[in-house]
Amino acid sequence: MDSPALPTTRRPDRRPWPEGWRRRTTLMGVINITPDSFSDGGRFLQVDxxxxxxxxxxxxxxxxxxxxxxxxxxxxxxVGADEELRRLLPPLRRIRKRFPEALISVDTFLAPVAEAALEAGADWVNDISAGRRDPAMLPLIAEAGCPVVLMHSRGNSRTMDQLAVYDDVIQEVREGLEERTNTALKAGIRTDQIIWDPGLGFAKTAEQNLQLLKGLEQLSRGSIPLLVGPSRKRFIGTVLDEPKPKARIWGTAAVACRCSQAGIAVLRVHDVRPMHQTLRMAATLWSWPEPRD
Incomplete structure (x- = not known):
């Protein structure tokens, strides 16, 4: 596999981190280019x-x-790499051309997709398997030198609900992230490339998701930042007795406040404007903690 050009080589005047990185909770906006995502499948399949x-x-x-x-x-x-790329590359290229300064992450667990996306202008790779699903992923990230989100998960989309068995979910999620991080470091990835995601909803019950949110401070490892993706998820619907994902916005906002309080680096959401306002208000109510060494 040919090595992709480094993102910093393509745009040497920009760092691959948002403005205010590690001084506030930043927002990652979700754009699902799929027909079957749980809350907005089919809405953004067309390039325009x-x-x-x-x-x-x-x-x-x-x-x-x-x-x-x-x-x-x-x-x-x-769907496999070919179909993923058929869906992904046209909008990615158009977005990169129209918004040359935007930071773009690609959500994939396949190395060929990540490689093509980096070549097309992506800045980050967001791998829900943390390199488990494709052994070529971590070496690719090491070569690219780009930020990577390592998420805790078990199994795959068809098996994960049967794998939500933990004696201590906070400890075991942390240990899982440590293990994947050690594997990433052995592959040549630097610590300062890594972002951790505890994987809300991935092989976790509603109660386990809530335990993770209550114990966010226990999940950090030194200076590795955390990303949390609660947006519209099923556990919020369980708490609020709300079956419609798009109606879970206020539950998501409550989680956003908790993430701001805990000093989470990135909040991954569908509803950007209300979560942006929520985080701005939350930031006035408590001081964001200093990143730990």
């Missing part, structure tokens, strides 16, 4: 729709755009 949504999210305060062309909801079918 995806580009328009990118423009809206950037205007509303998104610091990073997260483009995904493979649904990872429970029960989703895997």
């Amino acid at each position: 729709q995806a580009v328009s949504q990118a423009a809206i999210q950037l205007r509303q305060g998104a610091d990073v755009l997260d483009l995904g062309a493979q649904s990872t909801r429970p029960g989703a079918s895997e």
Whole structure:
């Protein structure tokens, strides 16, 4: 596999981190280029729709755009690299051309997709498997030198709900992230490239998700920043007795406040404007903690 050009080589005047990085909770806007995502499947399949949504999210305060062309909801079918790339590359290229300064993440667990996305202008790779699903992923990230989100998960979309068994979910999620980080470091990835995601909803019950949110401070490892993705998820619907994902915005906002309080670096959301306002208000109520060495 040929090595992709480094993002810093393409745009040497920019760092691959949002403005205010590690001094506030930044926002990652979700753009699902899929027909079957759990809350907005099919809305952004067309290139013009995806580009328009990118423009809206950037205007509303998104610091990073997260483009995904493979649904990872429970029960989703895997489409493979060719179909992922067919969906992903046209909008990615258009968004990069229209918004040359935007930070773009690609949500994939396949190295060929990540490689092509980096070549097309992506800045981050967001791998829900933390390199488990494709052994070529971590060496690729090491070569690219780009930020990578390592998420805690078990199994795949079809098996993860049966794997939500923990004696101590906070400890075991942390240990899982430590293990994947050690594997990443052995592959040549630097610590300062890594972002951790505890994987809310991925092989976790509603109660386990709530335990993770209550114990966010226990999940950090030194200076590795945390990303949390609660947006519209099923555990919020369970708490609020709300079956419609799009109606879970206020539950998501409550989680956003908790993430701000805990000093989470990135909040991954569908509803950018209200979460941007929520985080601004939350930031006035408590001081964001200093990053730990």
